[in-house]
Amino acid sequence: MASIKLKFRPSACKGKEGTLFFQLIQGRTVRRMRSKFRIFNEEWDSAAGQIVLPQHPSPQADRLSLIRSNVELELRVLEDIVADLDLDGDTWDADEAVERFMMSRRIDGSVFHFMENQIQRKLKLGRLRSAETYQTTLNSFMGFRKGVDLTFSMIDSAMMQLYEAAMRSRGLSRNTTSFYMRIMRTNYRMAVEEGLTDDKRPFRHVYCGIDKTVKRSITFADIKRIKDLDLSQRPVMAFARDMFIFSFCTRGMSFVDMAYLRKADLKNGYLTYRRKKTGQLLTIEWTRQMQEVMDKCSTCATQYLLPIIVREDGSERRQYQNMMLKVNRNLKKVAAMAGLSVPLTLYYSRHSWATIARYNAVPLSVISEGLGHDSEATTQIYIDSIQSCEVDKANRKILRNL
Secondary structure, three states: OOEEEEEEEOOOOOOOOEEEEEEEEEOOEEEEEEEEEEEOHHHEEOOOOEEOOOOOOOHHHHHHHHHHHHHHHHHHHHHHHHHHHHHHOOOOOHHHHHHHHHHHHHOOOEHHHHHHHHHHHHHHOOOHHHHHHHHHHHHHHHHHOOOOOOEHHHOOHHHHHHHHHHHHHOOOOHHHHHHHHHHHHHHHHHHHHOOOOOOOOOOOOOOOOOOOOOOOOOOHHHHHHHHOOOOOOOHHHHHHHHHHHHHHHOOOOOHHHHHOOEHHHEEOOEEEEEOOOOOOEEEEEOOHHHHHHHHHOOOOOOOEOOOOOOOOOOOHHHHHHHHHHHHHHHHHHHHHHOOOOOOOOOHHHHHHHHHHHHHOOOOHHHHHHHHOOOOHHHHHHHHHHHHHHHHHHHHHHHHOOO
16 A cells, blocks of 8 residues: 655755655655645644644735645645556556656646646745635636646637536626636636647637626715714724725725835825736825825834734735725725715725716826726726716606606
């Protein structure tokens, strides 16, 4: 009976990553196979024989979680190879298992391995969020395939339609299934470019677009009412309200960009920052309304302008995520106090700014520039929802006396 264990060999150089490897023992023969993933010495628990996941959320915890899931996938591949060799009924040696394991990595067009490599590349580039979305998509597709790998040349339109149907049967929305499909399509196109398969256009019969979502804007009068609420006895709600107003005043700035604003970004009466989503550099005139929000905020000891990230200890991303959830939860209470019947979130500020600009006859090009959109086509999505609202309003007038 063969045994397989995950092992770790520390680096001889201080501060360098060590090597994860699989130890296969068959009879009296011992063979070792390297994992594609590496970790630092302190990230390995030698007693438990596994990767250590930090107890507290952090970018390091996110990275190690992704590495561990990928190493577990490698381990399953090796275990399946050993199981297949056992089923053959013939005597086999460890070298045969090693050869099959190494060959599995060289399979041209292997979808699972290709996407794993993309995840590893994104991790090395520090693009954790992108790596997470790729990992989630791979997990979804592997679930659909029941863990059975395939080559890109095996992917066809029928398979993608079945995958889409499987996701929809689990209650996923069209936008969610489209999100997974777009990532799969991106990897497929890269595989085509690398010559791993001919382009069979397997995504032509599945939805890869973005459905219009329910209009998420409120009127200027609503925003003024929110701003004027007396929340002096409710500091948590007051902070949520102030973040919403700050976002609106800064042309619908996203919460992640607000979180990472630095004090050094405010200079000579202008706020300059780079959008996390697109990398676009935006400059906003600092106004009285923005300063009023800042005057209410507690002094932050970090480099950041707003008290969203309050510690610089590697948990910055988790702090921003937790605060966003907290703010959105309290904004619903703020909306109720203001007499609004909408599930108010921070994203309403962005749509509301665009809507109000539209009603004030601001040109589409200016609205697009203000929102930091790469093209006016993206802005048109916002405007379309506004125009739809106007049509509905006109229809109500027509039908009023029917």
